[in-house]
Amino acid sequence: MYRIVSKKLLNPTVCMMEIEAPFVAKKAEPGQFIILRVDESGERIPLTVAGFDREKGTVKIIFQIVGATTLKLNALSEGDFIQDFAGPLGVATRVEGLRKVLIIGGGVGCAIALPIAEKLSANGCEVTSVIGFRSKELLILEDEFKAVSDKLFVMTDDGSYGERGNVCVPVSRILSEGERFDEVIVIGPLIMMKFAVEAVRPYGIPCTVSMNPIMIDGTGMCGGCRLSLNRDGEKVIKFACVDGPDFNGYEVDFDEAMSRSAMYRDFERHAYEETCNLFKKKGVNK
């Protein structure tokens, strides 16, 4: 069992928790993920590490309340325990040798992008960050990004905060003005990553994306997280759990990844509604 050391809602749909998991905290690096089960009959879900404290032995997770499992997780409080918490899994984001990096985060993806930005900044790398949200209410981690970025662009789709538009707007502008980076790192919803990669592609700058497909074991055993890369015209199948979650954005078949991510959409919607109803009956606070 793993104790919830602290819990905080970052916005109405995004929750941050610090979990006591000393073994994971000792090894975790930005870009890696963990797999958790909320309770004994729960499903296994992967969540990318949003931070860690090696001395305290805690790992930070930030999750959007989108399905039955995240709803149940969010119903727990500080001091409660979650059943399983295993990791760190996957390969850490490569940061060595990078001197100037553009980080693009979308929505809750910003939670995963932040520790990478922090690590780059600590390494003396120049960091430009572009973070985007649907609207002002959904904005998270602005101050944290400000603290580690040399330049920060905050975007909202509806213009309720920062600049109006999606993340591609400032990215295209910066790049067309001639600014160059050693690497671009994009983390967010699949559709956002797809378009961000296309915005960067004409400039040929190495572009890394972080994939978060459906997974069960997270150790390579099930193959459910497979995705297709187009490598020099040839299709290559990779497993996000052991080969990723970071991949070369230019190679990833995003359309296939989007299709696969919707495989259980009806089931998931039903499970979410059932859990909502159950909580309403029991009077559990959201």
Add this chain to the structure above:
Amino acid sequence: MKPNMSLKKNPMPSQDPKVRARNFKEVALGYDEAVAIDEALRCLECKNPACVAGCPVNIRIPEFIKKVKEGDFEGAYNVISETSSLPAVCGRVCPQETQCEAKCVRGIKGEPVGIGRLERFVADWHNAHSEKTPECAAPNGKKVAVVGSGPSGLTCAGDLAKKGFEVTVFEALHLAGGVLVYGIPEFRLPKKIVGQEIENLKAMGVKLETNIIIGKTLTVDELFDMGFEAVFIGSGAGLPRFMGIPGESLKGVYSANEYLTRSNLMKSYENEPVTPIMKGGRVVVVGGGNVAMDAARTALRLGAEKVYIVYRRSMDELPARREEVEHAIEEGVEFKLLNNPVEIIGFNNPDDPRDPKNGFVTGMKCIRMELGEPDEKGRRRPIEVPDSEFLLEVDTVIMSIGTSPNPLIKTTTEGLEVNRHGGIIVEEVSGKTSRDGVYAGGDAVTGAATVISAMGAGKLAARSIAEFLLK
């Protein structure tokens, strides 16, 4: 006592095929005491028992059967447990027909003694009637780490615990048992049985740590730093293979590992599952091994209206156990032999890219095969019959064509040598790897094989580790 000279084994009481094909309860129901004694009386107690040599862990078979004849079932259990740590499991999933029973003299004229059925009976009797755990030697103060809680790891742990070692088993998943819990389905090996065997090990002092992925959470080197003096790696087979044909990423295509893990470990077969799985419809399983049979029979029980097995060779080459194939046929699985998939077809609405049906499997294109000359292994090579393609209409495709080794341990353990297939290299006589104090066995070494061969490897390694640490 007069021997029972019947040429036939006592039949195994089983659920009716039509009924069992729709439930997840165990297919074989097991002997009762009277039938077990009657079957035991078929054993002639050979002076030089060939069956013992045929068993990968050399259970003293005539000795335990003699105890069954006498009605001393606990005595029989004690004989078995001296050499086997998981008798209730082996009695169910061992391929006895190619091992102990293949060597039985009664099999020369008639059927061999039902050794597997008797082993199962004895283990179940013990679990139902006795709290006693096998005796362990006094603690010798030496710590051994076992990586993986599948059949090789559990066997190695059990044997070492009996010899007085302090054993900790590290499991990556949330539940111990390895392939016994994520792979082999409930109807062939109830999870309760595996749980009982694991409780037996715990009662012997074996510690179990779940959610620890060796190679990630901890490395092999860190285990030594933590005070373990030897490490056994039984991490299993690893990554599922795909064919590399078009359409394998469509929705509705699973690896057998994923399909079985969803159903078994995550209990998707329950009425209100929390982990989804595609149920019903038409299902095709590609491959001819035991895992393919498990997947096909699981699909039936999940409510499939039609289940096919597509295999590129003929019935004679099918690698699965005969009994599993027969069960599958009885339950209504249709074998499409001498066929090979060439493409998986998905739904595509050209007028509406947002059609939710887009990207789901609608069929699998196959080509007929014929058998040509034998290859280097002596198996006749399948060759495509030109212009013989046809479409099988299905909603779910399950690829069961094997696995390749998991890279997690080898990439984080310096000096651990692997072969060109990625399997860990060990000395055949000892299970010792290229690293001092590190031993390995089971599928991590051999690639996908059987539960009992993994147990044999775990047993061998336990003996070598004891010699190494007590010398």
